[in-house]
Amino acid sequence: MSVPAIIKIIDLHKSFGNLEVLKGIDVTLGESELVFILGPSGSGKSTLLRCCNRLEQAQRGQILFDGTDILKPDTEINAIRQQIGMVFQSFNLYPHLSVLGNICLALRKVKKFSKKQAREIAFHQLERVGLVDKSDNFPSELSGGQQQRVAIARALALDPKVMLFDEPTSALDPELVGDVLGVMKDLKNSGMTMLVVSHEMRFARSAADRIIFMDGGNIVEEGPPEQMFDNPQHQRTRSFLQQVGY
Amino acid sequence: MSAWERFLHTFFNRDVIIQYLPDIGKGFIVTCELAILVVISGIAMGFILAMVRAYQILPVNLIIVGFVDVLRSLPPLVLVLLFYFGLPNIGVVLSGFVVLWLVLAAVLAAFAEEIIWAGITSINKGQWEAARSTGLGMTQTLVYVILPQAIRMTIPPMTNRTIAITKNTALGTVIGVGEILNQATTAQSFSSNASPLMVGAIVYVLLFVPIVVLGRWIETRFAWKNA
Numbered sequence: 001m002s003v004p005a006i007i008k009i010i011d012l013h014k015s016f017g018n019l020e021v022l023k024g025i026d027v028t029l030g031e032s033e034l035v036f037i038l039g040p041s042g043s044g045k046s047t048l049l050r051c052c053n054r055l056e057q058a059q060r061g062q063i064l065f066d067g068t069d070i071l072k073p074d075t076e077i078n079a080i081r082q083q084i085g086m087v088f089q090s091f092n093l094y095p096h097l098s099v100l101g102n103i104c105l106a107l108r109k110v111k112k113f114s115k116k117q118a119r120e121i122a123f124h125q126l127e128r129v130g131l132v133d134k135s136d137n138f139p140s141e142l143s144g145g146q147q148q149r150v151a152i153a154r155a156l157a158l159d160p161k162v163m164l165f166d167e168p169t170s171a172l173d174p175e176l177v178g179d180v181l182g183v184m185k186d187l188k189n190s191g192m193t194m195l196v197v198s199h200e201m202r203f204a205r206s207a208a209d210r211i212i213f214m215d216g217g218n219i220v221e222e223g224p225p226e227q228m229f230d231n232p233q234h235q236r237t238r239s240f241l242q243q244v245g246y
Numbered sequence: 247m248s249a250w251e252r253f254l255h256t257f258f259n260r261d262v263i264i265q266y267l268p269d270i271g272k273g274f275i276v277t278c279e280l281a282i283l284v285v286i287s288g289i290a291m292g293f294i295l296a297m298v299r300a301y302q303i304l305p306v307n308l309i310i311v312g313f314v315d316v317l318r319s320l321p322p323l324v325l326v327l328l329f330y331f332g333l334p335n336i337g338v339v340l341s342g343f344v345v346l347w348l349v350l351a352a353v354l355a356a357f358a359e360e361i362i363w364a365g366i367t368s369i370n371k372g373q374w375e376a377a378r379s380t381g382l383g384m385t386q387t388l389v390y391v392i393l394p395q396a397i398r399m400t401i402p403p404m405t406n407r408t409i410a411i412t413k414n415t416a417l418g419t420v421i422g423v424g425e426i427l428n429q430a431t432t433a434q435s436f437s438s439n440a441s442p443l444m445v446g447a448i449v450y451v452l453l454f455v456p457i458v459v460l461g462r463w464i465e466t467r468f469a470w471k472n473a
Contacts, residue, residue, distance in 0.1 A: 055375050082381035092376035096394045105390055106380035151376075158380060 004031050005064070006162050006193050007052060012061035014047055021047045022058065023217040029162065034194045036204040036225075039214035040240055045197045048214070049164050052195065053077075053084045066161065082110055085155030089167040091147040093139035093154070099126070100135045103154045111158065125153035129183050145176030149183055156187075163187065165196040201246045205229055213237045259441040266433035266442045273429030274449050280346060280425060281412040281453075288351040288411065289404070292358025299363055300388055310359065317356035322414050325349045330421040342421040354411040361403045365396030405461030409454055426450060 007029040014022040021044045029035055037045040050056040052063060054070055054077050062069050070080050094102050100122050107118035126132045129149035139147055148168055155163060165184065169177045181203050188194060188207050198204070204211060204225060211228040213220045213236075221234050229246065232238045247255070299310050317325075329345045340348070369392050377387040416427040430446030 053379055055379065078381045078383055081379055084379070086376075086379040088372060088376060090370075090372050092370070092372035094373065094376070094391055094395075096398075105377075106382055109386050109390060110381040154376075154380070 005029065006031055006066060007195070008062075008064040009048075009052070010062040010064070012048070012051060012058050012063065014044075014051060014056060014058045021217050022051070024061070025214075025217075025219060027212065027219070029193060029195055032191045032193055033209045034188050034196065034207055036208040036211045037195070037197045037214060038199075038201075038204065038211060038228075038240070039220075040243075043214040044217045045214050046166055049166050049195060049197050052164055053081050053086055055086075078110070082106070082158045083161045085152075085158065085160035085163040087148070087151050087155055087163065087165045087168045089170050091139070091144070091151045091171070093147055093151055095139050098136050098138055099131065099142070099150050102139070102150060103157050106154070107157055121157050122153070125157045126150075128156065128186070129153045130179075143176055144172045145179045148172065148180045152180075152183055152187075162193040162195065165194065165198065167197055167199070169198060169200055199244065201229075201241075201244065213240065215240070255439075257440050257444050259437075259439050262433075262437045262439045262441040263445055266429075266437065267445065269429045269433055270426060270442060270445050270449060273424055273426040273446070274453070276343075276418075276423065277412075277415050277425040277453065280343070280350070280415045280418070280423075283347050284350040284354060284411060284415070285408050287347075288354025289358045289408075291351065291355035292360075292362055295355060295359040296362035296366060297388060297393075299359070300366055300392075301384070314356040314359050317353050318360070322349055322353050323417055323420070325353070326417050326421060342418060342423040345421060346415065346418050346423055350411050350414055350417075353414075354407065357407045357411070358404065361400045361407065362396065365400040366392055368399060369395050401461065401465045405458065405465075408461075409457055412454070412457070413450070 005028045007027070009025055009027040012022050012025040013020070025044075025048055027035070027048075037048065039045045047056055051058045052065075052070075058071055061071070063071055065080055065084065068075060068080065070077065093099075094105070097105065100119065103122035103125060104115075104118040107113045107121055108115065111118075113121065123132060123135065126135055129152055131146060131149055131153070134142060134146060134150070139150070142150065152163075152168075168184070169180050172180065177200070181200060184194070184196070184203070185207055196204075196208070206225075208225050210222060211225050212222040213228065213232075213234070215236050220236050221228070221232065223233075228237065229241065232241060295310050295314070299307055326345060326349050329340065329349055330342060333340060333345075366388075373391055373395070374387060377391040378384075382390070415423075415425050418425040419428040419431060422428070426446050426449055430442045433442035434440060
C-alpha cells in the first residue's frame with residue numbers, strides 16, 4: 001500500500017454470545033481511500049463498521065486508528081470518536097434539537113468551541129450539504145434525504161479523519177437517494193477517507209477505490225470495482241451480485 | 247326544618263364554617279409547605295436515582311431497584327407509623343412534619359425513579375449511538391440527548407404521581423400534623439358538624455386543580471413535533 005493507512009484492522013473477531021459474526025477480518029484503509037463493503041444480510045459488514053469506533057466491542061484482534069489500537073481498554077475512546085465520523089441508516093438526529101443544535105452539540109460540549117465558532121462551523125457544513133436554509137428547522141420537518149444530509153454535516157463538523165457510513169441510503173425513498181450519494185461523492189472528491197456499507201452498486205462502481213465482499217463473517221474477496229463487478233473470482237461473490245441483479 | 251335545610255345545616259353550616267375557616271386555612275398552609283417540600287425533594291431524588299441507574303453498575307442497581315420496589319409496594323401509612331412511633335425507640339425523635347416529609351419524599355422518589363427510568367429506556371438506542379459516536383461521554387449523552395427527550399414523556403405520569411403523593415399529606419392526621427384534613431376533622435369533632443370537612447374537601451380541590459392544569463400546560467409546552 002503506497003498511501004499511509006488511517007485504519008488498519010488486524011485479525012478481528014467478534015461474537016454475540018455463541019454466534020461468531022466476525023471470524024478474523026483484516027482490512028487496511030488508506031488515506032483518501034473510499035472502500036465499499038458489500039455482502040448479504042448477516043455477513044457481518046455492519047458489525048465490522050461499528051467495531052471501528054467501538055460501538056461494538058470486538059473480542060480479539062486489533063484496530064489501529066492512526067497507529068493507536070482503539071480496542072485497548074485504556075484508549076481514550078471519546079477522543080478517537082471525534083476523529084471518526086459515523087452516519088447511520090436511521091439518521092439518528094436528535095429530535096429535540098434544531099438542525100443547528102444537532103450539529104453544534106458535540107462542537108460545544110466535546111470540542112469546547114464557543115457558541116459563535118460552533119455556529120460558523122455548522123453553517124459551513126450545512127452549506128456543504130446544501131441545507132443552510134434549514135438550519136432552524138427540526139429534524140421532523142425535513143425529508144429523509146435532508147435528515148441524512150444533516151447527519152452527515154453533524155459528523156463532518158468535528159473534522160474527522162475518516163467517515164463510516166452504515167447503509168446511509170437504505171431507509172430513504174428512491175428519489176431521495178441521489179442527494180445523499182451526491183454529498184458522499186463530493187466528500188470523496190475532497191479527499192475524505194471513507195468506509196461504506198451499502199447496497200448502492202452503481203455508486204460503488206463509480207466512486208469506490210476498492211470493494212470488499214463479505215460473507216459469513218469472512219472477507220471472501222476484495223479488489224477494484226471493475227474486477228469485482230466484471231470478473232469476480234469467487235462463486236459466492238458472483239451469486240451475490242446475481243441475486244442483487246447486478 | 248325541611249330536609250334541604252337539614253342538609254345545609256349539617257354540611258354547609260355558615261356559622262361553623264366562619265368559626266373554623268382560620269384553622270383550615272392554617273392547615274392549607276401546612277399542606278402546601280409539605281407538598282412543595284415533598285415534590286421538590288422527591289422528584290430530585292428520583293431523578294438522581296434514575297441517572298445513577300443508567301450507569302448499569304450491578305450492585306448499585308440492585309440497591310436502587312430494591313429500594314424502589316419496597317417503597318412502591320408498602321402503604322405510606324405503614325412507613326409513617328414506623329418512622330414516627332418506631333424511630334424514637336432507637337433514639338431518633340423526628341417531628342410529625344419531618345416524618346411525613348421524609349416518608350412521602352422517599353415514596354415519590356421511588357415512583358419518580360421508575361417513571362424517569364422508563365422514559366430513559368424508551369429512547370431509541372440510535373440516539374445513544376449517534377451521541378457517543380461524536381465523542382460525547384456517557385454523562386453528556388444522558389444530560390444533553392437522552393434526558394431532554396425522556397423528560398417530555400414523563401410529564402403526564404409524573405403529574406399524576408405528584409397529585410397522588412400530595413394527597414397523602416392527609417396521613418399527617420394520624421401523627422398530629424396540622425394539615426388540612428387534621429384541622430377539618432378536629433373542627434368537625436368540636437362542632438359536631440360536617441361542614442369543616444366539606445370546606446377541607448373544597449380546599450383540596452382548589453389546591454389540586456391548578457396542579458392538573460399546570461401539568462397539562464407543561465405537557466403542551468414541551469411537546470415537539472414528532473417524526
